Amino acid sequence: MANMAKVLKDEISRIAKRELRADIVLIKKDTARLKRDIAALKRRLNVVERDNRQLAKQAAKTETVEKAEAPTAPLPTPDEGELKRFRPTGRTIITLRNKLGLTQGALGKLLGVTAQSVYQYETREGRLNLRPPTKVALARIRKIGKRQARKLLGK
Structure with missing residues (x-):
């Protein structure tokens, strides 16, 4: 009887491992896909941040030029x-x-x-x-x- 219990217990353990293995494979695939997505999003974020910094610099330069030129236009011009x-x-x-x-x-x-x-x-x-x-x-x-x-x- 003790031998039967041990055999039954081993069989249950083996079947459970087989079932879990299928679920673990799916989880590993999902994890790998999510890691790839995160890496791609990080790359896109870096590109967007770099572009944003460049645009901010250009806007600051344009703003400075406009400020320098704007107030002088409506005033009388000296000879x-x-x-x-x-x-x-x-x-x-x-x-x-x-x-x-x-x-x-x-x-x-x-x-x-x-x-x-x-x-x-x-x-x-x-x-x-x-x-x-x-x-x-x-x-x-x-x-x-x-x-x-x-x-x-x-x-």
């Missing part, structure tokens, strides 16, 4: 003689900014430069050696009032 005679100093920048009631950042937006650049202009002694687009923008902004400055800034 060549006026530009040659115009010699801005740090004191000129401070006076203009106070006249228009603007912050350094706001004046920077109108000029197409940063607030840090405006600060540097204001603290510099003597004549400022500005780049031509900045000098033209400054000559244009000299001719406007507070209302037009606020309108250009969108306030």
Whole structure:
């Protein structure tokens, strides 16, 4: 009788292993397929993130160029003689900014430069050696009032 129980127990164990083996094969196939899918998705994610970084850089460059060009368009254009005679100093920048009631950042937006650049202009002694687009923008902004400055800034 003990031998019969052992034989029965071994047979049940063998049949159970056979049944489990079929299920395990399916699970292994599913696991392998899921791992391949995850790897493919990771590759796609890396490509999308790289493209996103490149587009963000391009957008930032475009935005900077548009900011530099945008405020100068509706302002009166100074003539060549006026530009040659115009010699801005740090004191000129401070006076203009106070006249228009603007912050350094706001004046920077109108000029197409940063607030840090405006600060540097204001603290510099003597004549400022500005780049031509900045000098033209400054000559244009000299001719406007507070209302037009606020309108250009969108306030």
